[in-house]
Amino acid sequence: MPAEPLLVVDNIGFAIRGNPILQDVSLRVTGGEIVALIGPNGAGKSTLVRIVLGLLRPDRGRIWLKPGLRVGYTPQRLAMDDTLPLTVRRFITLGTPAPRDRVRAALAEVGAAQVLDSPVQAISGGELQRVLLARALLREPDLLVLDEPIQGVDLNGQYELYDLIGGLRRRRGCGILMVSHELHLVMAATDHVICLNRHVCCSGHPDHVTRDPAYLSLFGLDGARSLAIYHHHHNHHHDLHGTVVVEETDAHG
Amino acid sequence: MDDFLLRALLGGLGVALAAGPLGAFIVWRRMAYFGDTLAHSGLLGVMLGTVLGVNPGLGVIATCLAVALALVLLQRQRWLATDTLLGILAHTTLSLGLVVLALLETVRVDLVGYLFGDILAISTTDLYWIWGGAGLALGVLVWLWRPLLAATVHEELAQVEGVAVFPVRLAFMLLIAIVIAVAMKVVGILLITSLLIIPAAAARRFARSPEGMAILASLLGCAAVGLGLWASLRWDTPAGPSVVVAATSLFALGSAIPAHARR
Numbered sequence: 001m002p003a004e005p006l007l008v009v010d011n012i013g014f015a016i017r018g019n020p021i022l023q024d025v026s027l028r029v030t031g032g033e034i035v036a037l038i039g040p041n042g043a044g045k046s047t048l049v050r051i052v053l054g055l056l057r058p059d060r061g062r063i064w065l066k067p068g069l070r071v072g073y074t075p076q077r078l079a080m081d082d083t084l085p086l087t088v089r090r091f092i093t094l095g096t097p098a099p100r101d102r103v104r105a106a107l108a109e110v111g112a113a114q115v116l117d118s119p120v121q122a123i124s125g126g127e128l129q130r131v132l133l134a135r136a137l138l139r140e141p142d143l144l145v146l147d148e149p150i151q152g153v154d155l156n157g158q159y160e161l162y163d164l165i166g167g168l169r170r171r172r173g174c175g176i177l178m179v180s181h182e183l184h185l186v187m188a189a190t191d192h193v194i195c196l197n198r199h200v201c202c203s204g205h206p207d208h209v210t211r212d213p214a215y216l217s218l219f220g221l222d223g224a225r226s227l228a229i230y231h232h233h234h235n236h237h238h239d240l241h242g243t244v245v246v247e248e249t250d251a252h253g
Numbered sequence: 254m255d256d257f258l259l260r261a262l263l264g265g266l267g268v269a270l271a272a273g274p275l276g277a278f279i280v281w282r283r284m285a286y287f288g289d290t291l292a293h294s295g296l297l298g299v300m301l302g303t304v305l306g307v308n309p310g311l312g313v314i315a316t317c318l319a320v321a322l323a324l325v326l327l328q329r330q331r332w333l334a335t336d337t338l339l340g341i342l343a344h345t346t347l348s349l350g351l352v353v354l355a356l357l358e359t360v361r362v363d364l365v366g367y368l369f370g371d372i373l374a375i376s377t378t379d380l381y382w383i384w385g386g387a388g389l390a391l392g393v394l395v396w397l398w399r400p401l402l403a404a405t406v407h408e409e410l411a412q413v414e415g416v417a418v419f420p421v422r423l424a425f426m427l428l429i430a431i432v433i434a435v436a437m438k439v440v441g442i443l444l445i446t447s448l449l450i451i452p453a454a455a456a457r458r459f460a461r462s463p464e465g466m467a468i469l470a471s472l473l474g475c476a477a478v479g480l481g482l483w484a485s486l487r488w489d490t491p492a493g494p495s496v497v498v499a500a501t502s503l504f505a506l507g508s509a510i511p512a513h514a515r516r
Contacts, residue, residue, distance in 0.1 A: 053413050054413070055409055080407070083280050084405070085465070086462075087462075094399070
């Protein structure tokens, strides 16, 4: 892709008390591109997102953001206390002060205009994800960072949300970095997939990644079956702790 | 009305006004036990202030901040859960305060007054401190309102959106310390948390916005001070605890009102 990147992550490493969480991870996101970060629990996806957002500092490597880049972020969860009386409109304007019309327009863009005056605690999981997106969109972001944007959403809602995210990219031309568990939808909706398990196991176009042995060994055939089944040489596998174990020799290729 | 009663009422109202909004944040942030821990360290603060020859209020604020900082450092270690750490800090600081008090043979201190408040003994000087501290706390809280509310809703989201989360959190702890310092005279260190939390909890059912809940908490706190003082005179009960019982009565009364205000 010829476009200049919005975000470049260059060989970063991160450890907690000597325990490596991320090793030599690199990625880039350009304008108008959807990059998906997939991987099992404990793979370091959220850690990587927090490093990209500047919430954590990597031990090694570099993060480069395009100067003046505006980032919109939707967190994975919202653990707001029930005692806080907050409407969706107030919640959204906590990020960016905006008149009611603009808030309504942002909500309409994500298909959630009906919850404008509802208490945040009273809306569904799918509505909450849309509200989080609306809050991010009010910032007119160049880059959207979405941490598990379909968490707590039923299957139909998941398809709708991916459609919505694809539409946002087309309309606004922003780059999108998205974390997800849900493989099928990710594969259908993204340009570039990064399969993470503390290091980048494999990456590339979804078609390429789903045929990669590292992907197959990480998610197993169940996860990969409906997409592609392709056998070739594994250069490593993961033990129970997710540590990479390099195969000794190619006795059978 | 007698002078001492008027001073008691004014002192109580000053504390209640500041405690309402701050207590709302403590409830929203689920920091009730944190507030309680800081309050427990208040006695140690008074003793240190006395030993060093500075104002006891300043000793309380400094000690509260030191305890808050110690908690942040201990949390980083992740040896123990936060509630365990709070329990250790609360009771260690309270015990240290009592031990230091025993060692200071020359100093005579009204221990029960510090533990449960001595609102009827509020002097004019105390009033200046109370209203000065409460006014300062309220002013800073209004100034910090938006970033603090954003960080309360989601700390990392707020940080990504440009809120300086750490300084805001420190400032919030400073406000709690100030309110504890000025509320000690009114309800005592063992009951301060109740004045922060009960009015805010009582206000929740009737509030539609964060600001509404904060203001209502202030008003309910003021009502509790008035009611508690009146009951204390009427039945000759201890004033500080009577204020707390009055606050809880208001809370119970509010809970009993049919809830058509919800949603």
